[in-house]
Each structure stands twice: as C-alpha cells, then as structure tokens.
Amino acid sequence: GAVVSQHPSWVICKSGTSVKIECRSLDFQATTMFWYRQFPKQSLMLMATSNEGSKATYEQGVEKDKFLINHASLTLSTLTVTSAHPEDSSFYICSAKGTASQPQHFGDGTRLSIL
Amino acid sequence: GDSVTQMEGPVTLSEEAFLTINCTYTATGYPSLFWYVQYPGEGLQLLLKATKADDKGSNKGFEATYRKETTSFHLEKGSVQVSDSAVYFCALSTGNFNKFYFGSGTKLNVKP
Numbered sequence: 001g002a003v004v005s006q007h008p009s010w011v012i013c014k015s016g017t018s019v020k021i022e023c024r025s026l027d028f029q030a031t032t033m034f035w036y037r038q039f040p041k042q043s044l045m046l047m048a049t050s051n052e053g054s055k056a057t058y059e060q061g062v063e064k065d066k067f068l069i070n071h072a073s074l075t076l077s078t079l080t081v082t083s084a085h086p087e088d089s090s091f092y093i094c095s096a097k098g099t100a101s102q103p104q105h106f107g108d109g110t111r112l113s114i115l
Numbered sequence: 116g117d118s119v120t121q122m123e124g125p126v127t128l129s130e131e132a133f134l135t136i137n138c139t140y141t142a143t144g145y146p147s148l149f150w151y152v153q154y155p156g157e158g159l160q161l162l163l164k165a166t167k168a169d170d171k172g173s174n175k176g177f178e179a180t181y182r183k184e185t186t187s188f189h190l191e192k193g194s195v196q197v198s199d200s201a202v203y204f205c206a207l208s209t210g211n212f213n214k215f216y217f218g219s220g221t222k223l224n225v226k227p
Contacts, residue, residue: 004159034214034215042219042220043204043217043218044159044204044215044217046214046215046216049214081137083139093158093159095215103161104163104208106160106161106213107149107158108157108158108161108212109157109158111156
C-alpha cells in the first residue's frame with residue numbers, strides 16, 4: 001500500500017538551532033501534504049496544509065515564520081522549525097494524499113526534543 | 116466549527132472483553148469519518164472508515180457505523196486482544212483537501 005516516510009524519526013538539538021523534518025511519499029504523487037503536531041497524551045493538531053508548488057496554508061495560531069513549510073515536489077515536503085526552543089518539543093506527524101478521492105496516508109512521526 | 120469528541124481514557128479491559136469507544140462529531144456538510152490507531156512511538160494507521168450515513172466500516176474485528184441522526188461513530192470490537200493495546204483516534208474529514216479533525220484519543224489497555 002501507499003507509504004509515507006518521515007525523517008528523522010527522532011532528533012535532539014540545542015535551543016536556538018533550526019531543525020528540518022522531511023516527509024516523502026514513496027509510491028505515489030502527493031499533491032497535498034499536511035503537518036500535524038501532537039503534544040504528549042493529546043490529539044493531533046493540524047498545523048498547515050501544503051499543496052505542491054504553492055504556499056502552505058497555516059491554521060490559526062500557528063506561526064508561519066516559526067514553522068517553515070516547503071512542498072517543492074510531488075513527493076517531498078519539509079517542515080523547518082526555526083530557532084527552536086524547548087516549548088517546540090513535540091511529536092510532529094505528516095500526512096500525504098494524491099488526488100481528491102484518495103485517502104491520507106500518515107508518516108510514522110518525528111519526535112523533536114529541544115534542550 | 117468541525118470537531119470530534121471521544122470518550123476519555125484510559126480504558127482497561129481483560130482479554131476477550133467487549134470494547135466500545137464512543138465518538139461524536141460536529142460538522143458542517145457531510146464529513147467522512149475515520150478511526151485511526153497509534154501504537155507507542157509510531158504514527159497513525161487507518162483502522163476503518165465510513166464515508167456516508169449508515170455506512171459501516173470494519174477491519175480486524177473492529178467496526179463502527181456512521182450514525183447521522185446521533186452524529187456518532189462509536190468503535191466496537193467483540194473480543195479484544197492484548198495486541199489491541201494502543202491509542203485510538205476518531206477523526207472526521209471534510210472539504211476539498213480532506214482536512215482532518217481528530218478527537219483527543221482514547222488509550223486502550225488490554226490485560227491478559
């Protein structure tokens with residue numbers, strides 16, 4: 001079946017650094033990708049929706065300059081957490097879908113820990 | 116706005132017990148409804164879905180029926196196994212890009 005790969009699966013870095021997370025669709029062309037954030041023991045909160053070749057649409061309350069999203073190709077979207085701080089520590093999950101009738105497929109998530 | 120409410124956990128059951136996890140939703144229009152399962156340290160896996168009223172989704176012994184009159188999509192399984200221990204998320208999807216809204220998740224612990 002369709003597979004979405006996220007990399008890295010776990011990253012630990014110092015406060016103030018920027019971290020890039022990749023989301024790839026391995027066997028289909030993802031016209032739309034989604035980025036979610038999950039706090040411990042809580043649900044997934046949609047951060048932004050990105051369509052290939054256009055700017056991402058951010059949900060209310062999500063800082064565009066903090067969470068940079070690029071969807072430059074039909075198989076790759078990246079989320080960059082800029083100048084990360086401990087409060088940005090979370091589990092980030094991406095999902096991807098092809099055509100409108102196709103379901104979303106979720107990646108395995110990236111655990112980000114900022115020291 | 117669109118939202119999903121599901122029962123709080125954790126739910127602790129003995130093996131072979133009957134499982135029900137309640138889920139209700141609020142949505143404008145006609146959403147599709149989903150149940151996802153998340154095992155520790157992993158992403159989400161689609162468990163089952165229903166795209167219109169009265170549809171029943173089923174997979175691996177789990178099932179849920181899309182009830183428009185009660186705006187519900189309760190998850191059931193007749194006999195749970197230890198391997199079913201995980202967090203279960205109810206979700207709805209709406210709009211052209213299928214934006215998802217998730218419930219808060221219900222942790223299920225099944226004891227042998």
